[in-house]
Amino acid sequence: MRVFMFLMILTILTVLVASIDAFIYKSDLITEILKILSNKWMVYIFLFIGFIYPIVAGIKGKLQKNGMKS
Amino acid sequence: MSNLVEKISLWQLYIIIICFQIGSATLVGIGNEAKQDAWIAVILATFIGVGIMLYYVFLLSKLPGKNLFELFVFCFGKWFGKFFTLLYVIYFFYLSARVLRDFCELLVSTIFEFTPLEVICITMMLVIIFMLQHGLEVLGRTSEVFFPYVVTFIVTTGLGIWFSGGLEFHHLQPVLSNGLGPVLKAVFPQLLTFPFGEAIAFTVIIVYVGKIKKVGRVSAAAVLTSGLLLTYGSLVQIATLGVDLKERANFPLLSASREISLLNFIERVDLIIVFFVMFGIIVKVSIFFYGGLKGLELITKRPYRTLTFPMGTIIGFLTVVISYNFVEHIEEGLKFVPWYMHMPFQFGFPAIVLPILLWKTRKSRKRSQVYE
Numbered sequence: 001m002r003v004f005m006f007l008m009i010l011t012i013l014t015v016l017v018a019s020i021d022a023f024i025y026k027s028d029l030i031t032e033i034l035k036i037l038s039n040k041w042m043v044y045i046f047l048f049i050g051f052i053y054p055i056v057a058g059i060k061g062k063l064q065k066n067g068m069k070s
Numbered sequence: 071m072s073n074l075v076e077k078i079s080l081w082q083l084y085i086i087i088i089c090f091q092i093g094s095a096t097l098v099g100i101g102n103e104a105k106q107d108a109w110i111a112v113i114l115a116t117f118i119g120v121g122i123m124l125y126y127v128f129l130l131s132k133l134p135g136k137n138l139f140e141l142f143v144f145c146f147g148k149w150f151g152k153f154f155t156l157l158y159v160i161y162f163f164y165l166s167a168r169v170l171r172d173f174c175e176l177l178v179s180t181i182f183e184f185t186p187l188e189v190i191c192i193t194m195m196l197v198i199i200f201m202l203q204h205g206l207e208v209l210g211r212t213s214e215v216f217f218p219y220v221v222t223f224i225v226t227t228g229l230g231i232w233f234s235g236g237l238e239f240h241h242l243q244p245v246l247s248n249g250l251g252p253v254l255k256a257v258f259p260q261l262l263t264f265p266f267g268e269a270i271a272f273t274v275i276i277v278y279v280g281k282i283k284k285v286g287r288v289s290a291a292a293v294l295t296s297g298l299l300l301t302y303g304s305l306v307q308i309a310t311l312g313v314d315l316k317e318r319a320n321f322p323l324l325s326a327s328r329e330i331s332l333l334n335f336i337e338r339v340d341l342i343i344v345f346f347v348m349f350g351i352i353v354k355v356s357i358f359f360y361g362g363l364k365g366l367e368l369i370t371k372r373p374y375r376t377l378t379f380p381m382g383t384i385i386g387f388l389t390v391v392i393s394y395n396f397v398e399h400i401e402e403g404l405k406f407v408p409w410y411m412h413m414p415f416q417f418g419f420p421a422i423v424l425p426i427l428l429w430k431t432r433k434s435r436k437r438s439q440v441y442e
Contacts, residue, residue: 005370006380012160013167013388020406021393036391043188043390050383057376 003054010047076278080288082210083279085217087272087292088299090357091119093350094172095265096224096303098400099322104256105313106242109304111256116297118257119266120290122416126273127286129420132427134282138273139368145426154419155365161415162271162362163381166355167388168403170194173351174389175396176321181344191389198356199382202363203375206278209356220346224299227327227343228306230336236329237309260404263412265300266293268354270416274361320396323347359385 018032025032078086101108101115133141139158143151174190182190201208231237246253272289279285303323307316310326319325327343330336363374363381370377393399 005366005377006384009159009163009366009381010384010387013163013384014391016160016164017388017392020402021398024402024405039186039188042186042192043387046192047383047387050380050386053379053383054376 003051006051006054076206077280078206078210078275078278080279080281080284082214083275083285084288084292084295085213086210086275086353086357087123087269087289088296089213089217089220089350089353090271091265091269091293091296092220092224092299092303093265093347093354094169095300096323096350097172097176097321097347098403099304099307099316099319100264100300101256101261101304102317103260104253105248106244106308107246107253108256108308108316109242109301110246111253111261112297112301112304114253115257115261115266116294116301118262119269119297120293122262122266123269123272123289123293124286126269126420127276127289129424129427130273130276131282131286132431135277137277137364138270139365141423141427143368145423145430152369155368158415158419159362159365159369161411162358162365163385163388164411165268166358166362167385167392168399168407169351169354169358170385170389171392171399173348175399176324176344176347179320179396180324180340188390192386194352194355195382195386195389198352198359199378201352202356202360202382203378206275206360209353209360213353216349220349221299223342223346224303227323227330227339228302230330230332230339231306231310231326234329234331236326237306238312239309241309241312242305259408259413263408263416264403265296267412267416269293270420271357271361274364275357320400355385 014033014036015029018029018036021027021032021035022029101111104111129141130136130138133144136144139151139155142154145151146154170191174187174194177190178185178187201212228237269289276282276285276289307322307326310329311319311322315325316322324340324343327340330339359382360374363377366377366381367374393402
């Protein structure tokens, strides 16, 4: 659920920023999205940590729950 | 940890509202359309801003203990309520990225000239994530610590320029030379939406104030105080720089503060300006971010703390990609954001909610009377 929420919010916000640019500069949406996505690795790694964080937290929670049961 | 009951005091609310409203408004300069009458526009907008704040408080008072998102669910039902909540989440996250970008641009262009913008964005975002991870109370207490410095620095900046002989009051004349037209043009929609209308974010915070009965008076007093400080800042900027230079400066207060030179010893105090702007920005981004997180909490039914870090990374990413450069950033902020984002979210949706809320609360009251 959290991973889905992460991806959904990220997609909506990226499209929103691109559509604002497309509206102001009268270009098309796809061009603006590609422009947005193009030190990029630092930002991508930061974003990836944000993506992986809920997955790791979920696995950790499940392991703790199993540990409690056993 | 996630189920802690969060409470902030009335004094903390007062401080947070002031820091929130003077946050980026002192940074980018406001009311430029009114030329030398910008300070009159700010005064006028302040009184309307008090009305806006009281309207939001009135909205919340109809259903005590519920925040704006819970009002949506109450008024529009579960699914439509969640849909409107998601729209507000997007709005709050977008605004927090915008505000953070304002500050990052200030740092990059003044004191960290060789530091990449993304390093500053990510660092600032990590601080904000850490603060919100510990809850709203931490934000309240941090504000209490820094507030005296913020106010002192704002006031002493003006006094410092005055003692340095930088204030030229003839820049403020002629007063209302073109009538009230330019002043009203500056007030609507620019000044109404930024910074006063942005108080919509407090519809999520006010619920956590201990003494809810006095919230209206305290928040109105806070808006008046911040309006007073903004008017003072506007007067100082115009009197120091003149209208043309104020309009052309990216950060007018920073440019004005460079005029300070006392005894050939106290000079280059722009770092002090950066400090108090930084604190205002941290409060503002935190409030918007917190508002968005509380909306997500309602949608996902999970404590907001589990979402703080992932959503914080999205805002960090968005801050970097929100515009290519500062010119584009300001252009978006003047052309698009006030009309297509601020107006519907600050005035449109709340205006739709109020009649439905009044009708529904009256209906439920009648129903409870029948049962009695």
